[in-house]
Amino acid sequence: MRALIVKTSSLGDIIHAFPVAAYLQDRCPGILIDWVVEQPFSELVRSHPYVHSVYTVHTKKWRKGRGWKEIAAIRKQLKSQSWDVVFDLQGNSKSAILTHWANSSDKVGYGDRLVFEKPNLWVTTHQYDPPPEANVREENLFLVRSYLQDKAPFQSKAVYLNISTEEEELVDQIDRRLPNQRKVMVCPGSAWLSKQVEQKALVCFLKQIPKTHFLLIWGSDSEREAVDFLHREIPNSSVMDRFSIPVLQNLMGRVDEVIAMDSLPLHLAATIDVPTYSVFGASSAQKYKPFGKKHRAFQGVCPYGRTFSRRCPILRTCETGACIRSLTGDELFEHYSSSKI
Structure with missing residues:
Protein backbone atom coordinates (compact mmCIF):
# COMPACT_ATOMS: atom_id res chain seq x y z
CA MET A 1 0.00 0.00 0.00
CA GLN A 149 -13.18 1.59 8.93
CA ASP A 150 -11.02 0.88 11.96
CA LYS A 151 -12.44 1.23 15.47
CA ALA A 152 -9.82 -0.82 17.30
CA PRO A 153 -7.91 0.99 20.08
CA PHE A 154 -4.70 2.70 19.03
CA GLN A 155 -1.99 4.00 21.34
CA SER A 156 0.70 5.98 19.56
CA LYS A 157 4.21 5.00 20.64
CA ALA A 158 7.22 7.28 20.88
CA VAL A 159 8.67 8.01 17.44
CA TYR A 160 12.05 9.73 17.51
CA LEU A 161 13.05 11.88 14.56
CA ASN A 162 16.25 10.91 12.78
CA ILE A 163 19.42 12.78 13.71
CA SER A 164 23.03 12.36 12.61
CA THR A 165 25.74 10.57 14.59
CA GLU A 166 27.29 13.95 15.43
CA GLU A 167 23.94 15.21 16.71
CA GLU A 168 23.49 12.08 18.82
CA GLU A 169 26.87 12.76 20.41
CA LEU A 170 25.83 16.37 21.07
CA VAL A 171 22.71 15.19 22.93
CA ASP A 172 24.84 12.73 24.92
CA GLN A 173 27.32 15.48 25.85
CA ILE A 174 24.57 17.79 27.07
CA ASP A 175 23.03 14.98 29.11
CA ARG A 176 26.38 14.14 30.74
CA ARG A 177 27.04 17.79 31.67
CA LEU A 178 23.74 18.28 33.48
CA PRO A 179 23.41 17.75 37.25
CA ASN A 180 22.33 14.30 38.40
CA GLN A 181 18.84 15.32 39.51
CA ARG A 182 15.34 15.77 38.14
CA LYS A 183 15.51 17.64 34.83
CA VAL A 184 12.71 19.77 33.41
CA MET A 185 12.84 21.48 30.03
CA VAL A 186 11.20 24.92 30.03
CA CYS A 187 9.99 26.44 26.75
CA PRO A 188 8.56 29.89 27.63
CA GLY A 189 8.10 31.20 24.09
CA SER A 190 5.20 31.18 21.68
CA ALA A 191 4.36 32.96 18.45
CA TRP A 192 1.97 35.33 20.22
CA LEU A 193 2.41 37.33 23.43
CA SER A 194 -1.16 36.35 24.34
CA LYS A 195 0.07 32.75 24.64
CA GLN A 196 2.97 33.53 27.00
CA VAL A 197 3.10 33.62 30.80
CA GLU A 198 4.51 36.89 32.16
CA GLN A 199 8.21 36.43 32.98
CA LYS A 200 8.10 37.30 36.68
CA ALA A 201 5.15 34.95 37.18
CA LEU A 202 7.06 32.18 35.44
CA VAL A 203 10.08 32.76 37.69
CA CYS A 204 7.85 32.61 40.77
CA PHE A 205 6.29 29.37 39.54
CA LEU A 206 9.55 27.61 38.66
CA LYS A 207 11.31 28.62 41.89
CA GLN A 208 8.70 26.70 43.86
CA ILE A 209 9.42 23.41 42.08
CA PRO A 210 11.92 21.61 44.36
CA LYS A 211 15.04 19.59 43.54
CA THR A 212 14.94 20.32 39.82
CA HIS A 213 17.37 21.57 37.20
CA PHE A 214 15.77 23.54 34.38
CA LEU A 215 16.86 23.44 30.73
CA LEU A 216 15.83 26.75 29.16
CA ILE A 217 14.91 26.58 25.47
CA TRP A 218 14.63 29.41 22.95
CA GLY A 219 14.03 29.77 19.22
CA SER A 220 14.22 33.51 18.47
CA ASP A 221 16.07 36.60 19.67
CA SER A 222 13.17 37.69 21.87
CA GLU A 223 12.92 34.21 23.38
CA ARG A 224 16.68 34.27 24.03
CA GLU A 225 16.21 37.47 26.03
CA ALA A 226 13.42 35.79 27.99
CA VAL A 227 15.45 32.70 28.91
CA ASP A 228 18.46 34.85 29.82
CA PHE A 229 16.19 36.66 32.30
CA LEU A 230 14.97 33.34 33.69
CA HIS A 231 18.55 32.10 34.03
CA ARG A 232 19.58 35.19 36.00
CA GLU A 233 16.67 34.68 38.39
CA ILE A 234 16.92 30.88 38.69
CA PRO A 235 20.43 29.62 39.50
CA ASN A 236 19.52 25.94 39.04
CA SER A 237 19.07 26.38 35.29
CA SER A 238 21.01 26.15 32.03
CA VAL A 239 20.43 28.10 28.83
CA MET A 240 20.57 25.69 25.90
CA ASP A 241 21.87 26.47 22.43
CA ARG A 242 19.38 26.86 19.61
CA PHE A 243 18.74 23.38 18.20
CA SER A 244 17.13 21.94 15.11
CA ILE A 245 13.71 20.44 15.78
CA PRO A 246 14.91 16.80 15.54
CA VAL A 247 17.77 17.47 17.98
CA LEU A 248 15.43 19.28 20.36
CA GLN A 249 13.03 16.34 20.29
CA ASN A 250 15.81 13.84 21.01
CA LEU A 251 17.00 15.99 23.92
CA MET A 252 13.45 16.02 25.27
CA GLY A 253 13.78 12.27 25.58
CA ARG A 254 16.46 12.81 28.25
CA VAL A 255 14.37 14.99 30.59
CA ASP A 256 11.68 14.14 33.13
CA GLU A 257 9.15 16.74 32.02
CA VAL A 258 8.57 19.59 29.58
CA ILE A 259 6.89 22.82 30.71
CA ALA A 260 5.64 24.89 27.79
CA MET A 261 3.03 27.23 26.43
CA ASP A 262 0.72 26.32 23.52
CA SER A 263 3.69 26.16 21.17
CA LEU A 264 5.74 23.93 18.91
CA PRO A 265 7.88 22.44 21.73
CA LEU A 266 4.76 21.26 23.55
CA HIS A 267 3.45 19.45 20.50
CA LEU A 268 6.92 18.07 19.78
CA ALA A 269 7.09 16.57 23.27
CA ALA A 270 3.85 14.72 22.58
CA THR A 271 5.48 12.75 19.76
CA ILE A 272 7.69 10.91 22.26
CA ASP A 273 5.18 11.06 25.12
CA VAL A 274 7.49 12.76 27.60
CA PRO A 275 5.31 14.16 30.44
CA THR A 276 4.26 17.77 29.92
CA TYR A 277 2.73 20.64 31.85
CA SER A 278 1.35 23.41 29.66
CA VAL A 279 -0.31 26.78 30.14
CA PHE A 280 -3.11 27.88 27.82
CA GLY A 281 -4.88 31.21 27.52
CA ALA A 282 -6.20 32.28 24.12
CA SER A 283 -6.39 28.71 22.85
CA SER A 284 -8.21 25.66 24.16
CA ALA A 285 -6.27 23.14 26.23
CA GLN A 286 -8.94 20.53 25.49
CA LYS A 287 -8.36 20.98 21.77
CA TYR A 288 -4.58 21.41 21.63
CA LYS A 289 -2.84 19.88 24.63
CA PRO A 290 -1.29 16.42 24.18
CA PHE A 291 -3.80 13.80 25.26
CA GLY A 292 -3.17 11.24 27.97
CA LYS A 293 -2.67 11.22 31.73
CA LYS A 294 0.99 12.24 31.40
CA HIS A 295 -0.05 15.60 29.99
CA ARG A 296 -1.47 18.25 32.31
CA ALA A 297 -2.61 21.75 31.38
CA PHE A 298 -3.77 24.96 33.05
CA GLN A 299 -6.50 26.84 31.20
CA GLY A 300 -6.61 30.59 31.76
CA VAL A 301 -10.02 32.28 31.75
CA CYS A 302 -10.89 35.33 29.65
CA PRO A 303 -11.84 38.24 31.95
CA TYR A 304 -13.94 39.71 29.12
CA GLY A 305 -16.24 36.70 28.85
CA ARG A 306 -14.95 35.40 25.51
CA THR A 307 -15.52 31.69 24.92
CA PHE A 308 -14.22 29.49 22.13
CA SER A 309 -13.73 25.85 21.17
CA ARG A 310 -10.36 26.23 19.38
CA ARG A 311 -8.76 29.68 19.55
CA CYS A 312 -9.96 33.02 20.89
CA PRO A 313 -11.27 35.16 18.01
CA ILE A 314 -9.19 38.11 19.24
CA LEU A 315 -6.00 36.11 19.91
CA ARG A 316 -3.98 38.31 17.55
CA THR A 317 -5.54 41.63 18.49
CA CYS A 318 -6.21 41.44 22.24
CA GLU A 319 -4.31 44.31 23.86
CA THR A 320 -3.91 42.66 27.28
CA GLY A 321 -3.80 38.88 26.79
CA ALA A 322 -5.10 38.88 30.36
CA CYS A 323 -6.28 35.26 30.19
CA ILE A 324 -2.63 34.24 30.51
CA ARG A 325 -0.65 37.44 31.20
CA SER A 326 -2.50 38.05 34.49
CA LEU A 327 -1.71 34.61 35.92
CA THR A 328 0.49 34.51 39.01
CA GLY A 329 3.27 32.09 39.79
CA ASP A 330 1.45 30.96 42.91
CA GLU A 331 -1.67 30.09 40.88
CA LEU A 332 0.37 28.02 38.48
CA PHE A 333 2.30 26.21 41.19
CA GLU A 334 -0.86 25.39 43.13
CA HIS A 335 -2.38 23.83 40.02
CA TYR A 336 0.90 22.12 39.09
CA SER A 337 1.17 20.53 42.53
CA SER A 338 -2.47 19.52 42.88
CA SER A 339 -2.75 18.01 39.39
CA LYS A 340 0.20 15.64 39.69
CA ILE A 341 -0.70 12.05 38.90
Whole structure:
Protein backbone atom coordinates (compact mmCIF):
# COMPACT_ATOMS: atom_id res chain seq x y z
CA MET A 1 0.00 0.00 0.00
CA ARG A 2 1.17 3.53 -0.75
CA ALA A 3 -0.38 6.66 0.78
CA LEU A 4 0.17 10.38 0.32
CA ILE A 5 -0.31 12.86 3.15
CA VAL A 6 -1.00 16.45 2.14
CA LYS A 7 -0.10 18.58 5.15
CA THR A 8 1.94 21.53 3.96
CA SER A 9 2.17 23.84 6.98
CA SER A 10 2.69 25.10 9.66
CA LEU A 11 5.36 23.53 11.85
CA GLY A 12 3.01 22.90 14.75
CA ASP A 13 0.25 21.59 12.51
CA ILE A 14 2.67 19.24 10.76
CA ILE A 15 3.74 17.83 14.12
CA HIS A 16 0.05 17.38 15.03
CA ALA A 17 -0.20 15.15 11.96
CA PHE A 18 2.76 12.93 12.83
CA PRO A 19 0.55 10.44 14.73
CA VAL A 20 -1.12 9.66 11.37
CA ALA A 21 2.18 8.30 10.06
CA ALA A 22 2.61 6.20 13.21
CA TYR A 23 -0.95 4.91 12.91
CA LEU A 24 -0.58 3.94 9.25
CA GLN A 25 2.71 2.20 9.97
CA ASP A 26 1.01 0.23 12.75
CA ARG A 27 -2.16 -0.69 10.87
CA CYS A 28 -0.68 -1.23 7.42
CA PRO A 29 2.70 -3.01 7.76
CA GLY A 30 4.95 -2.35 4.79
CA ILE A 31 3.09 0.80 3.76
CA LEU A 32 5.00 3.55 1.93
CA ILE A 33 4.05 6.99 3.23
CA ASP A 34 4.78 10.04 1.09
CA TRP A 35 4.20 13.65 2.17
CA VAL A 36 3.63 17.02 0.48
CA VAL A 37 4.99 19.94 2.51
CA GLU A 38 6.07 23.56 2.12
CA GLN A 39 9.78 23.79 1.36
CA PRO A 40 10.75 25.62 4.61
CA PHE A 41 9.37 22.69 6.65
CA SER A 42 10.63 19.87 4.45
CA GLU A 43 13.64 18.91 6.58
CA LEU A 44 11.35 18.27 9.54
CA VAL A 45 9.25 15.84 7.52
CA ARG A 46 12.34 14.21 5.99
CA SER A 47 13.58 13.44 9.51
CA HIS A 48 10.51 11.31 10.28
CA PRO A 49 11.49 7.63 10.13
CA TYR A 50 8.14 6.54 8.65
CA VAL A 51 8.10 8.97 5.72
CA HIS A 52 9.34 7.48 2.45
CA SER A 53 9.35 10.40 -0.03
CA VAL A 54 8.84 14.13 0.46
CA TYR A 55 7.36 16.42 -2.21
CA THR A 56 8.10 20.10 -1.61
CA VAL A 57 6.15 23.17 -2.70
CA HIS A 58 6.72 26.90 -2.23
CA THR A 59 3.26 28.40 -2.58
CA LYS A 60 4.32 31.93 -1.61
CA LYS A 61 6.08 32.06 -4.98
CA TRP A 62 2.88 30.82 -6.62
CA ARG A 63 0.91 33.73 -5.22
CA LYS A 64 3.49 36.18 -6.52
CA GLY A 65 3.40 34.66 -9.99
CA ARG A 66 7.05 33.59 -9.89
CA GLY A 67 6.68 29.83 -9.60
CA TRP A 68 5.34 28.61 -12.93
CA LYS A 69 8.20 26.17 -13.49
CA GLU A 70 7.82 24.81 -9.98
CA ILE A 71 4.05 24.48 -10.38
CA ALA A 72 4.52 22.51 -13.57
CA ALA A 73 7.16 20.31 -11.91
CA ILE A 74 5.13 19.42 -8.80
CA ARG A 75 2.03 18.81 -10.92
CA LYS A 76 4.01 16.38 -13.07
CA GLN A 77 5.45 14.63 -10.01
CA LEU A 78 2.07 14.16 -8.36
CA LYS A 79 0.47 12.89 -11.54
CA SER A 80 3.29 10.47 -12.40
CA GLN A 81 3.17 8.56 -9.09
CA SER A 82 0.17 6.41 -8.12
CA TRP A 83 -1.19 6.21 -4.58
CA ASP A 84 -3.80 3.91 -3.10
CA VAL A 85 -5.12 6.82 -1.06
CA VAL A 86 -4.45 10.53 -0.48
CA PHE A 87 -5.14 12.08 2.93
CA ASP A 88 -5.66 15.85 2.72
CA LEU A 89 -5.13 16.95 6.32
CA GLN A 90 -4.76 20.64 5.42
CA GLY A 91 -8.31 21.22 4.24
CA ASN A 92 -7.86 24.49 2.37
CA SER A 93 -7.83 25.69 -1.24
CA LYS A 94 -4.06 25.40 -1.59
CA SER A 95 -4.06 21.75 -0.54
CA ALA A 96 -7.08 21.13 -2.77
CA ILE A 97 -4.93 21.92 -5.82
CA LEU A 98 -2.28 19.44 -4.71
CA THR A 99 -4.84 16.78 -3.82
CA HIS A 100 -6.52 17.26 -7.19
CA TRP A 101 -3.21 16.68 -8.99
CA ALA A 102 -2.32 13.57 -6.96
CA ASN A 103 -2.87 10.37 -8.91
CA SER A 104 -5.34 8.40 -6.80
CA SER A 105 -8.98 7.39 -7.00
CA ASP A 106 -9.43 7.70 -3.21
CA LYS A 107 -8.94 11.17 -1.74
CA VAL A 108 -9.84 11.67 1.91
CA GLY A 109 -10.56 15.03 3.55
CA TYR A 110 -12.64 16.93 6.07
CA GLY A 111 -16.37 17.32 5.72
CA ASP A 112 -18.37 20.51 5.48
CA ARG A 113 -18.30 21.26 9.22
CA LEU A 114 -14.55 21.32 9.74
CA VAL A 115 -12.99 21.95 6.32
CA PHE A 116 -11.13 25.25 6.42
CA GLU A 117 -11.94 26.40 2.88
CA LYS A 118 -14.93 25.10 0.92
CA PRO A 119 -13.17 24.48 -2.44
CA ASN A 120 -11.38 21.61 -0.72
CA LEU A 121 -14.69 19.72 -0.71
CA TRP A 122 -14.68 19.64 -4.52
CA VAL A 123 -11.62 17.39 -4.79
CA THR A 124 -12.07 14.80 -2.03
CA THR A 125 -14.00 11.57 -2.58
CA HIS A 126 -14.32 10.58 1.09
CA GLN A 127 -15.23 13.27 3.64
CA TYR A 128 -15.46 12.91 7.41
CA ASP A 129 -16.26 15.30 10.25
CA PRO A 130 -14.56 14.48 13.56
CA PRO A 131 -16.57 15.02 16.77
CA PRO A 132 -16.48 18.69 17.89
CA GLU A 133 -14.81 17.77 21.17
CA ALA A 134 -11.96 15.84 19.52
CA ASN A 135 -8.37 16.84 20.22
CA VAL A 136 -6.55 18.19 17.15
CA ARG A 137 -4.46 15.02 16.89
CA GLU A 138 -7.62 12.92 17.08
CA GLU A 139 -9.13 15.01 14.27
CA ASN A 140 -6.37 13.98 11.90
CA LEU A 141 -6.54 10.35 13.00
CA PHE A 142 -10.33 10.34 12.68
CA LEU A 143 -10.10 10.89 8.93
CA VAL A 144 -7.69 8.02 8.43
CA ARG A 145 -9.44 5.63 10.83
CA SER A 146 -12.81 6.38 9.25
CA TYR A 147 -11.48 5.68 5.78
CA LEU A 148 -9.99 2.36 6.95
CA GLN A 149 -13.18 1.59 8.93
CA ASP A 150 -11.02 0.88 11.96
CA LYS A 151 -12.44 1.23 15.47
CA ALA A 152 -9.82 -0.82 17.30
CA PRO A 153 -7.91 0.99 20.08
CA PHE A 154 -4.70 2.70 19.03
CA GLN A 155 -1.99 4.00 21.34
CA SER A 156 0.70 5.98 19.56
CA LYS A 157 4.21 5.00 20.64
CA ALA A 158 7.22 7.28 20.88
CA VAL A 159 8.67 8.01 17.44
CA TYR A 160 12.05 9.73 17.51
CA LEU A 161 13.05 11.88 14.56
CA ASN A 162 16.25 10.91 12.78
CA ILE A 163 19.42 12.78 13.71
CA SER A 164 23.03 12.36 12.61
CA THR A 165 25.74 10.57 14.59
CA GLU A 166 27.29 13.95 15.43
CA GLU A 167 23.94 15.21 16.71
CA GLU A 168 23.49 12.08 18.82
CA GLU A 169 26.87 12.76 20.41
CA LEU A 170 25.83 16.37 21.07
CA VAL A 171 22.71 15.19 22.93
CA ASP A 172 24.84 12.73 24.92
CA GLN A 173 27.32 15.48 25.85
CA ILE A 174 24.57 17.79 27.07
CA ASP A 175 23.03 14.98 29.11
CA ARG A 176 26.38 14.14 30.74
CA ARG A 177 27.04 17.79 31.67
CA LEU A 178 23.74 18.28 33.48
CA PRO A 179 23.41 17.75 37.25
CA ASN A 180 22.33 14.30 38.40
CA GLN A 181 18.84 15.32 39.51
CA ARG A 182 15.34 15.77 38.14
CA LYS A 183 15.51 17.64 34.83
CA VAL A 184 12.71 19.77 33.41
CA MET A 185 12.84 21.48 30.03
CA VAL A 186 11.20 24.92 30.03
CA CYS A 187 9.99 26.44 26.75
CA PRO A 188 8.56 29.89 27.63
CA GLY A 189 8.10 31.20 24.09
CA SER A 190 5.20 31.18 21.68
CA ALA A 191 4.36 32.96 18.45
CA TRP A 192 1.97 35.33 20.22
CA LEU A 193 2.41 37.33 23.43
CA SER A 194 -1.16 36.35 24.34
CA LYS A 195 0.07 32.75 24.64
CA GLN A 196 2.97 33.53 27.00
CA VAL A 197 3.10 33.62 30.80
CA GLU A 198 4.51 36.89 32.16
CA GLN A 199 8.21 36.43 32.98
CA LYS A 200 8.10 37.30 36.68
CA ALA A 201 5.15 34.95 37.18
CA LEU A 202 7.06 32.18 35.44
CA VAL A 203 10.08 32.76 37.69
CA CYS A 204 7.85 32.61 40.77
CA PHE A 205 6.29 29.37 39.54
CA LEU A 206 9.55 27.61 38.66
CA LYS A 207 11.31 28.62 41.89
CA GLN A 208 8.70 26.70 43.86
CA ILE A 209 9.42 23.41 42.08
CA PRO A 210 11.92 21.61 44.36
CA LYS A 211 15.04 19.59 43.54
CA THR A 212 14.94 20.32 39.82
CA HIS A 213 17.37 21.57 37.20
CA PHE A 214 15.77 23.54 34.38
CA LEU A 215 16.86 23.44 30.73
CA LEU A 216 15.83 26.75 29.16
CA ILE A 217 14.91 26.58 25.47
CA TRP A 218 14.63 29.41 22.95
CA GLY A 219 14.03 29.77 19.22
CA SER A 220 14.22 33.51 18.47
CA ASP A 221 16.07 36.60 19.67
CA SER A 222 13.17 37.69 21.87
CA GLU A 223 12.92 34.21 23.38
CA ARG A 224 16.68 34.27 24.03
CA GLU A 225 16.21 37.47 26.03
CA ALA A 226 13.42 35.79 27.99
CA VAL A 227 15.45 32.70 28.91
CA ASP A 228 18.46 34.85 29.82
CA PHE A 229 16.19 36.66 32.30
CA LEU A 230 14.97 33.34 33.69
CA HIS A 231 18.55 32.10 34.03
CA ARG A 232 19.58 35.19 36.00
CA GLU A 233 16.67 34.68 38.39
CA ILE A 234 16.92 30.88 38.69
CA PRO A 235 20.43 29.62 39.50
CA ASN A 236 19.52 25.94 39.04
CA SER A 237 19.07 26.38 35.29
CA SER A 238 21.01 26.15 32.03
CA VAL A 239 20.43 28.10 28.83
CA MET A 240 20.57 25.69 25.90
CA ASP A 241 21.87 26.47 22.43
CA ARG A 242 19.38 26.86 19.61
CA PHE A 243 18.74 23.38 18.20
CA SER A 244 17.13 21.94 15.11
CA ILE A 245 13.71 20.44 15.78
CA PRO A 246 14.91 16.80 15.54
CA VAL A 247 17.77 17.47 17.98
CA LEU A 248 15.43 19.28 20.36
CA GLN A 249 13.03 16.34 20.29
CA ASN A 250 15.81 13.84 21.01
CA LEU A 251 17.00 15.99 23.92
CA MET A 252 13.45 16.02 25.27
CA GLY A 253 13.78 12.27 25.58
CA ARG A 254 16.46 12.81 28.25
CA VAL A 255 14.37 14.99 30.59
CA ASP A 256 11.68 14.14 33.13
CA GLU A 257 9.15 16.74 32.02
CA VAL A 258 8.57 19.59 29.58
CA ILE A 259 6.89 22.82 30.71
CA ALA A 260 5.64 24.89 27.79
CA MET A 261 3.03 27.23 26.43
CA ASP A 262 0.72 26.32 23.52
CA SER A 263 3.69 26.16 21.17
CA LEU A 264 5.74 23.93 18.91
CA PRO A 265 7.88 22.44 21.73
CA LEU A 266 4.76 21.26 23.55
CA HIS A 267 3.45 19.45 20.50
CA LEU A 268 6.92 18.07 19.78
CA ALA A 269 7.09 16.57 23.27
CA ALA A 270 3.85 14.72 22.58
CA THR A 271 5.48 12.75 19.76
CA ILE A 272 7.69 10.91 22.26
CA ASP A 273 5.18 11.06 25.12
CA VAL A 274 7.49 12.76 27.60
CA PRO A 275 5.31 14.16 30.44
CA THR A 276 4.26 17.77 29.92
CA TYR A 277 2.73 20.64 31.85
CA SER A 278 1.35 23.41 29.66
CA VAL A 279 -0.31 26.78 30.14
CA PHE A 280 -3.11 27.88 27.82
CA GLY A 281 -4.88 31.21 27.52
CA ALA A 282 -6.20 32.28 24.12
CA SER A 283 -6.39 28.71 22.85
CA SER A 284 -8.21 25.66 24.16
CA ALA A 285 -6.27 23.14 26.23
CA GLN A 286 -8.94 20.53 25.49
CA LYS A 287 -8.36 20.98 21.77
CA TYR A 288 -4.58 21.41 21.63
CA LYS A 289 -2.84 19.88 24.63
CA PRO A 290 -1.29 16.42 24.18
CA PHE A 291 -3.80 13.80 25.26
CA GLY A 292 -3.17 11.24 27.97
CA LYS A 293 -2.67 11.22 31.73
CA LYS A 294 0.99 12.24 31.40
CA HIS A 295 -0.05 15.60 29.99
CA ARG A 296 -1.47 18.25 32.31
CA ALA A 297 -2.61 21.75 31.38
CA PHE A 298 -3.77 24.96 33.05
CA GLN A 299 -6.50 26.84 31.20
CA GLY A 300 -6.61 30.59 31.76
CA VAL A 301 -10.02 32.28 31.75
CA CYS A 302 -10.89 35.33 29.65
CA PRO A 303 -11.84 38.24 31.95
CA TYR A 304 -13.94 39.71 29.12
CA GLY A 305 -16.24 36.70 28.85
CA ARG A 306 -14.95 35.40 25.51
CA THR A 307 -15.52 31.69 24.92
CA PHE A 308 -14.22 29.49 22.13
CA SER A 309 -13.73 25.85 21.17
CA ARG A 310 -10.36 26.23 19.38
CA ARG A 311 -8.76 29.68 19.55
CA CYS A 312 -9.96 33.02 20.89
CA PRO A 313 -11.27 35.16 18.01
CA ILE A 314 -9.19 38.11 19.24
CA LEU A 315 -6.00 36.11 19.91
CA ARG A 316 -3.98 38.31 17.55
CA THR A 317 -5.54 41.63 18.49
CA CYS A 318 -6.21 41.44 22.24
CA GLU A 319 -4.31 44.31 23.86
CA THR A 320 -3.91 42.66 27.28
CA GLY A 321 -3.80 38.88 26.79
CA ALA A 322 -5.10 38.88 30.36
CA CYS A 323 -6.28 35.26 30.19
CA ILE A 324 -2.63 34.24 30.51
CA ARG A 325 -0.65 37.44 31.20
CA SER A 326 -2.50 38.05 34.49
CA LEU A 327 -1.71 34.61 35.92
CA THR A 328 0.49 34.51 39.01
CA GLY A 329 3.27 32.09 39.79
CA ASP A 330 1.45 30.96 42.91
CA GLU A 331 -1.67 30.09 40.88
CA LEU A 332 0.37 28.02 38.48
CA PHE A 333 2.30 26.21 41.19
CA GLU A 334 -0.86 25.39 43.13
CA HIS A 335 -2.38 23.83 40.02
CA TYR A 336 0.90 22.12 39.09
CA SER A 337 1.17 20.53 42.53
CA SER A 338 -2.47 19.52 42.88
CA SER A 339 -2.75 18.01 39.39
CA LYS A 340 0.20 15.64 39.69
CA ILE A 341 -0.70 12.05 38.90
